[in-house]
Structure formats: C-alpha cells, structure tokens
Amino acid sequence: MQIALAPMEGLVDDIMRDVLTRVGGIDWCVTEFIRINDRLLPASVYQQWAPELASGARTPAGTPLRVQLLGSDPRCLADNAALAGELGAPVIDLNFGCPAKTVNRSRGGAILLKEPELLHAIVREVRRTVPAAIPVTAKMRLGFESPDGALECAQALAEGGAAQIVVHARTKAQGYRPPAHWEWVARVQERVKVPVFANGEIWTLDDWRRCRAVSGVEDIMLGRGLVARPDLAKQIAAAQAGQEVLPMTWEQLQPLLQEFWRQACDKLSVRSAPGRLKQWLALLSQAYPQALLLFGVLRRETDCARIDALLGMPAPADLDSAHR
Incomplete structure (x- = not known):
C-alpha cells in the first residue's frame, strides 16, 4: 500500500507538506499544480512552487515530491515536463481533475475529461519527451457532469503511458460534496492495468476501511482528511500492518x-x-x-x-x- 498526500491548490504548499510529512505515514506528495499555457516556464517558477527540488525533491522529513503540471497543449506540457525533470523532479504528474471554474474556463483540469483523445495525446507526448527513468502519472475525476466517460478517460491515460492514476471519486459538478463514489474506482481498476489510487472523503480510519472494501484498491491519496488529522496516514499505515497507534493529541x-x-x-x-x-x-x-x-x-x-x-x-x- 502507498499513501500519498494530495496536491491541493492554496492549501498544501511546501510549508504544509513539510509539517505533515514530519508526522509520518506519507509515501509521497505532490506540488500544487503549475499552470502551463503556451510557453516554457523559467526555472524560477518551478523553484518557487517546488523549493524541495533544491534538496533532492524531498521534504525535510525525506518524503519524495512529485511535480504536477496542468494545461491542455501536449507539446508545451511535454517541454515543461522535460525541464521539470532536468531540475530534479523524480515524477511528473498531470492534473485532469481540478474543478475550479477559472481553471476549467481556460481549458485546464477537469474540463479535459470531455476530451479523452486529448488526454491520451497529452500523456503520450509527455511520456515520449520525458526520460524513461522519470515516471509520468495522472490525477482525474470521474468526469465533468457525469461519470459515464470515466472508464474511457482512464483507459486513455493508461494507454498514453501513465504509470499510475489517482481517481478522485467525484465528478467536477459534484465538487467536494459527499459522498465519494468509490465503486467507480473499482471499475476503473478493472479497466486499466496500471495501479489506481482512491481519493476522496477519507477522513478517518473507518472511512479508509470502507474505501478499501468498496474500491478494492490498496493505494490511496489523502487530501483534506489528512490536513484535518495530521496523523491519519500514520494511523492507516499502522492499521494496514496490523498495528495500532494512539491518535495525536x-x-x-x-x-x-x-x-x-x-x-x-x-x-x-x-x-x-x-x-x-x-x-x-x-x-x-x-x-x-x-x-x-x-x-x-x-x-x-x-x-x-x-x-x-x-x-x-x-x-x-x-x-x-x-x-x-
């Protein structure tokens, strides 16, 4: 089982990544998305959003950091991904899940779930451009208005070369309203051969147990639940190992x-x-x-x-x- 810390814009910056990874239980974390439009960004932008690149792409506690990019131009994303790799990013993550209206209006994030062909083209171009030693991963929601195209989108990502797929188990239209539809994570994992991570509405140990039972996957990404309970990843990791740790006071x-x-x-x-x-x-x-x-x-x-x-x-x- 891997436990990841979600890349939440305006919340999980390098400061939050530092304090949360100090607690333990987190296997890797991701930057807030770096917006890619129509140009190659200067190195200073990556150093601003991912200052951990100066320390081997790890938080002070030693937790590996991935760099997340968001955009819709396959070639421009690929060029920026290559630069991020040169600067030390060990993994490139692609954002196809951001529900923010301003992001979607500029053709980024969850809006791209309406275009599975473009998802495939983006991942394929990034995978083709980035050195083979640097995995390319992706984060998606179940869809924009409905989950009807979720399986097609996940397959497009996997066939494009995504090594892992994180599924936030809600559509863009559902935002962050409960429940998370973990049963769709199970359907996605049945469709693709790469590891799938379940994400959404895991606030407690009991939530994790239900998510695992419904989704059928072991790997998870924690977001607001981990920010609200900084030791949640540590508790889950212990429970997975058949142990128990007292909650942080x-x-x-x-x-x-x-x-x-x-x-x-x-x-x-x-x-x-x-x-x-x-x-x-x-x-x-x-x-x-x-x-x-x-x-x-x-x-x-x-x-x-x-x-x-x-x-x-x-x-x-x-x-x-x-x-x-």
Missing part, C-alpha cells in the same frame, strides 16, 4: 502548529500569514475542538506578535530584526 500537535506559523511568517507576507494559519485551524477543528476555540480567538487577529503569544511562541529578542 492536541498537545502533541502544538509543535507542528508552531512550526507551521514560523514558516508562514518567514515565507509569506504579514498580510497573508495569519490567513493561512486560520485556514488550517478551520480544518483541524473537524478533529480537535481546541482548534475551533483557537480559531474563534484568532478569527479577527492580524497582529503577528499577538498570534505568537496565543500559540505559545517565544518572543523575538529584537522585533526590528525579526521577520515581522
């Missing part, structure tokens, strides 16, 4: 929160750092009542020094020289 989570906030202050603007912390607390509140209480206290707080105090961070000796 709120007290044990504190060092992760503090590290997340420290990095947010270092890497983000003073204006955006508090928002990122509140975003994570909102998700953590699904598993930790204390996170909801802290979110309520911080909801309108924008002063970084006061947030430091509320998180139990040591005060900097020289505020003028600190990152504030």
Whole structure:
C-alpha cells in the first residue's frame, strides 16, 4: 500500500507538506499544480512552487515530491515536463481533475475529461519527451457532469503511458460534496492495468476501511482528511500492518502548529500569514475542538506578535530584526 498526500491548490504548499510529512505515514506528495499555457516556464517558477527540488525533491522529513503540471497543449506540457525533470523532479504528474471554474474556463483540469483523445495525446507526448527513468502519472475525476466517460478517460491515460492514476471519486459538478463514489474506482481498476489510487472523503480510519472494501484498491491519496488529522496516514499505515497507534493529541500537535506559523511568517507576507494559519485551524477543528476555540480567538487577529503569544511562541529578542 502507498499513501500519498494530495496536491491541493492554496492549501498544501511546501510549508504544509513539510509539517505533515514530519508526522509520518506519507509515501509521497505532490506540488500544487503549475499552470502551463503556451510557453516554457523559467526555472524560477518551478523553484518557487517546488523549493524541495533544491534538496533532492524531498521534504525535510525525506518524503519524495512529485511535480504536477496542468494545461491542455501536449507539446508545451511535454517541454515543461522535460525541464521539470532536468531540475530534479523524480515524477511528473498531470492534473485532469481540478474543478475550479477559472481553471476549467481556460481549458485546464477537469474540463479535459470531455476530451479523452486529448488526454491520451497529452500523456503520450509527455511520456515520449520525458526520460524513461522519470515516471509520468495522472490525477482525474470521474468526469465533468457525469461519470459515464470515466472508464474511457482512464483507459486513455493508461494507454498514453501513465504509470499510475489517482481517481478522485467525484465528478467536477459534484465538487467536494459527499459522498465519494468509490465503486467507480473499482471499475476503473478493472479497466486499466496500471495501479489506481482512491481519493476522496477519507477522513478517518473507518472511512479508509470502507474505501478499501468498496474500491478494492490498496493505494490511496489523502487530501483534506489528512490536513484535518495530521496523523491519519500514520494511523492507516499502522492499521494496514496490523498495528495500532494512539491518535495525536492536541498537545502533541502544538509543535507542528508552531512550526507551521514560523514558516508562514518567514515565507509569506504579514498580510497573508495569519490567513493561512486560520485556514488550517478551520480544518483541524473537524478533529480537535481546541482548534475551533483557537480559531474563534484568532478569527479577527492580524497582529503577528499577538498570534505568537496565543500559540505559545517565544518572543523575538529584537522585533526590528525579526521577520515581522
């Protein structure tokens, strides 16, 4: 079994990847999608979205990182994939699942599920261009409005050269509304010969057990459920091995929160750092009542020094020289 951390735009950046992979249980993670239009992007763009490339394409905890590209031009995607490989990306992942309207309007993400021939052409061109030692993988939803074409799309990806396919078990129209239709993951795995990962609505150990039973696949990708329960991958990995680990307590989570906030202050603007912390607390509140209480206290707080105090961070000796 492999457990992957999902590439969620605006949520799972290098900071979140760092703190979550420190907990353990995650076999690999993926960058937020890098939008490819009609040109070869400069190396600086890849270094911005995937700073881990400077460290062997691994998070500080040693978890491998894949680079995800999104676009609709097979040749341009292939050229950018080749550059990402030259910069150290060990795997190129292609996004055919993003449901965002702005992305779909510009012919990216889930809208391409209406064109299985184009899916095949994109993967085939990227696979042809990228060195054979670098696998090409893909992430898809079940379809745009309905799952009727899901099997054809998955087959197009596999025949194009995708080494693995992650299936978010909902259509674009369904967004993130439950339930996830894991039975379609089983149908996809029956159709293609490459490994298929189940993704969507895995928030707890019980959800994972139901997903495995319904989908019939062992490999999974965790998204919001792992952000809400940072030790969920570790718990699932232990359960798969016939072991049990006690859930992470709120007290044990504190060092992760503090590290997340420290990095947010270092890497983000003073204006955006508090928002990122509140975003994570909102998700953590699904598993930790204390996170909801802290979110309520911080909801309108924008002063970084006061947030430091509320998180139990040591005060900097020289505020003028600190990152504030």
